[in-house]
Amino acid sequence: MQPLLFFVMFLMLMSAVGSYVYDNTSSSQQLTQERIAAMQEYFRNVESVVNNDITPTYWRGNPLGVSTPADYIHDTPQLRQLSPGTFSDSAADQWGSPIVGKIITSPLVIYNDATAGVQALAPVTGFLFISPGPDRTVQTDYSAVNSLSALQGVAAPSGSDDIVYTFTDEDAQRRTFNRMQAAVQRVGAAEQQYFEDGLNTYHKAKMAEYADQLDAGTAPTLASMMSVDDPHDPDYPKFADISKDADRKALGVDGDIGDLTKTLPTMATPGATSNAGGGSLKLTGIQSGPDYTLKIANSSSATPWSSNGGVAGTLYTLTVHAQGGY
Amino acid sequence: MNTPKLAKRLAANRGFTLVEMVITVAVLAILLAISFPSIYQFISNRDELREHTAQLEIRKAMEAYLADKGSLPSDTGNWAEDLAGYTNLSADDIANDVWGNPRMYVEGEDSTRNIQGTTVPVLYATVLSMGVNGEADKTYKEGATVKNVDGVAFSSAAGKTIFGGATSHDWWSYGTSAQVVDAFAALHAGGDDIFTRLTDYPQKLDAYNKTLDRLDRISKALETYGRNGYAETISANCGGATPPAACTDGTYDNRIYYPKAIASYSTGDSATYNNNTVIVDNRQSADTRRTQMKNLMRILGLPDEFCCSAISVDANGNPMPFYYFSNPRPRNAGSGCGARPSGTARKLPARLTTTNNADSASDATCG
Numbered sequence: 001m002q003p004l005l006f007f008v009m010f011l012m013l014m015s016a017v018g019s020y021v022y023d024n025t026s027s028s029q030q031l032t033q034e035r036i037a038a039m040q041e042y043f044r045n046v047e048s049v050v051n052n053d054i055t056p057t058y059w060r061g062n063p064l065g066v067s068t069p070a071d072y073i074h075d076t077p078q079l080r081q082l083s084p085g086t087f088s089d090s091a092a093d094q095w096g097s098p099i100v101g102k103i104i105t106s107p108l109v110i111y112n113d114a115t116a117g118v119q120a121l122a123p124v125t126g127f128l129f130i131s132p133g134p135d136r137t138v139q140t141d142y143s144a145v146n147s148l149s150a151l152q153g154v155a156a157p158s159g160s161d162d163i164v165y166t167f168t169d170e171d172a173q174r175r176t177f178n179r180m181q182a183a184v185q186r187v188g189a190a191e192q193q194y195f196e197d198g199l200n201t202y203h204k205a206k207m208a209e210y211a212d213q214l215d216a217g218t219a220p221t222l223a224s225m226m227s228v229d230d231p232h233d234p235d236y237p238k239f240a241d242i243s244k245d246a247d248r249k250a251l252g253v254d255g256d257i258g259d260l261t262k263t264l265p266t267m268a269t270p271g272a273t274s275n276a277g278g279g280s281l282k283l284t285g286i287q288s289g290p291d292y293t294l295k296i297a298n299s300s301s302a303t304p305w306s307s308n309g310g311v312a313g314t315l316y317t318l319t320v321h322a323q324g325g326y
Numbered sequence: 327m328n329t330p331k332l333a334k335r336l337a338a339n340r341g342f343t344l345v346e347m348v349i350t351v352a353v354l355a356i357l358l359a360i361s362f363p364s365i366y367q368f369i370s371n372r373d374e375l376r377e378h379t380a381q382l383e384i385r386k387a388m389e390a391y392l393a394d395k396g397s398l399p400s401d402t403g404n405w406a407e408d409l410a411g412y413t414n415l416s417a418d419d420i421a422n423d424v425w426g427n428p429r430m431y432v433e434g435e436d437s438t439r440n441i442q443g444t445t446v447p448v449l450y451a452t453v454l455s456m457g458v459n460g461e462a463d464k465t466y467k468e469g470a471t472v473k474n475v476d477g478v479a480f481s482s483a484a485g486k487t488i489f490g491g492a493t494s495h496d497w498w499s500y501g502t503s504a505q506v507v508d509a510f511a512a513l514h515a516g517g518d519d520i521f522t523r524l525t526d527y528p529q530k531l532d533a534y535n536k537t538l539d540r541l542d543r544i545s546k547a548l549e550t551y552g553r554n555g556y557a558e559t560i561s562a563n564c565g566g567a568t569p570p571a572a573c574t575d576g577t578y579d580n581r582i583y584y585p586k587a588i589a590s591y592s593t594g595d596s597a598t599y600n601n602n603t604v605i606v607d608n609r610q611s612a613d614t615r616r617t618q619m620k621n622l623m624r625i626l627g628l629p630d631e632f633c634c635s636a637i638s639v640d641a642n643g644n645p646m647p648f649y650y651f652s653n654p655r656p657r658n659a660g661s662g663c664g665a666r667p668s669g670t671a672r673k674l675p676a677r678l679t680t681t682n683n684a685d686s687a688s689d690a691t692c693g
Contacts, residue, residue: 034382
């Protein structure tokens with residue numbers, strides 16, 4: 001009887017331990033899956049913040065010029081508030097390990113108009129974020145990564161539980177440029193409309209004057225009318241002066257010009273070691289004489305973007321042609 | 327018949343001696359003493375793991391609540407019951423941690439966040455478990471350095487308030503003043519405390535871009551509508567051998583071809599607008615304007631949801647409709663906003679805004 005009793009007690013003990021271990025293993029596996037999903041969600045959120053806030057605001061994805069994800073997350077106010085897990089360190093993954101990887105910035109052409117001879121080079125930033133995963137050990141080798149294309153090709157090795165996430169802000173840079181370009185075009189379209197309105201008014205006044213002269217028997221000949229040097233006529237319409245606040249409002253483009261001439265903000269952060277923002281854009285309107293053209297140019301002044309050849313200068317030029325004469 | 331045999335066997339089985347029992351108990355005691363820390367650690371780790379799991383579940387429930395309501399449960403109400411409908415956890419399991427102590431939940435809104443020049447309210451929340459010791463710890467270790475938990479959470483009239491010295495069970499909290507984002511980012515759980523934090527900042531960024539996209543799409547639709555309106559007018563009236571003067575004197579050119587609306591509260595101003603058709607009356611409640619904006623979207627051939635901002639909601643959690651001005655600004659700028667355009671003056675395209683830029687003397691609010 002005694003052996004039987006001991007055997008039954010042993011079985012009960014083992015089943016209790018087994019149940020306990022199974023219960024913990026099961027909840028541990030569930031937690032692991034949830035943590036992996038949460039890490040991926042966190043990385044997607046980081047990408048969203050970079051592409052929807054940081055790059056459009058500072059015109060660069062890495063305003064502080066840091067090279068590691070930990071520094072990037074710690075030093076960037078927009079990212080410090082995000083948290084991948086239940087650990088205090090904002091750059092710790094779901095298992096409390098530091099997120100590692102690389103950040104590389106390289107100038108890329110995001111706009112090229114060969115006809116106008118305008119090219120925009122933007123500092124495109126690539127991000128490689130690696131969470132060591134449940135085993136808390138990084139198996140992914142990224143030591144040789146030194147270019148955007150190499151960075152985007154990094155993947156976790158077979159059998160590794162590393163969570164690897166890469167992205168660049170190239171599209172965000174392009175969207176930012178397109179927005180600037182659209183604003184310049186709205187200014188140009190408004191100027192053209194303004195000029196044409198003025199030309200209509202001018203023509204009507206001239207025709208009325210001609211009718212009056214006809215009535216008075218002093219009408220000029222058609223040839224003499226054609227010889228009038230309109231652009232030098234003080235009444236001849238002009239483009240609105242976009243350097244003046246009132247003219248900007250008259251055109252309805254004061255908001256656009258505000259965007260085109262803004263000074264990029266500076267990223268305020270602890271431990272900043274490099275220029276984190278600043279720089280301003282400059283909008284120039286040049287009316288170029290008798291051919292009734294207006295050039296509207298948006299140029300870079302200490303912004304991270306540059307024009308052809310990497311030299312800071314005109315980023316984008318729009319030429320508005322207005323039809324003169326009768 | 328078997329009795330003698332059994333008796334013989336029982337007689338032979340004399341049980342354990344005292345020495346045997348003492349040795350056995352001693353060995354068991356030694357084994358227990360050796361394994362106890364491991365067992366304790368195992369149970370402790372298991373509880374910690376369960377707390378991490380529970381907080382992840384709670385965070386998911388908060389995200390689901392946020393997606394549904396556009397806000398987070400109030401920390402002055404019964405937040406656990408509010409969240410219980412969004413997870414498998416019971417209200418009790420949400421309110422209390424795995425050690426049976428109440429979790430601390432704090433939420434707040436930073437109404438001053440600026441995203442690309444636009445003020446966007448961002449929500450923040452934390453859930454804290456006081457850990458196995460049941461105390462909200464005030465220090466934590468960073469390497470060998472012991473640091474205070476400085477839960478700077480809000481700006482008061484007297485300056486920033488530091489919660490590092492707060493008593494337990496009152497770890498940190500938001501005030502009614504503007505919050506400091508960096509304070510939220512700097513929050514740190516002390517000792518064995520476990521906490522999770524949540525912000526809807528990435529979602530707000532998505533909503534911001536969605537709103538921009540809607541405004542852009544509406545702008546293009548309005549342009550198409552205006553062009554079509556002008557073309558139809560010219561086609562209907564100016565095709566004959568002797569077109570009326572309106573075709574050449576600028577009358578048709580100067581008309582507004584956008585869906586018309588009241589552009590101002592002012593009778594004097596609105597009287598110059600030929601506004602006999604009211605599409606959107608910006609004076610009305612959000613509910614009324616939402617309906618009117620939906621009608622406008624249908625006129626423009628756009629989805630109903632384009633009526634409204636994807637960022638802002640009204641007091642009932644419904645999306646806040648845009649404001650629509652059929653003729654926002656005069657062609658000729660005078661002082662301030664300039665004179666309102668007359669019936670024949672050139673008008674600029676219709677305008678949509680996220681705030682009611684009604685007429686006022688201020689240049690910034692020219693409607």
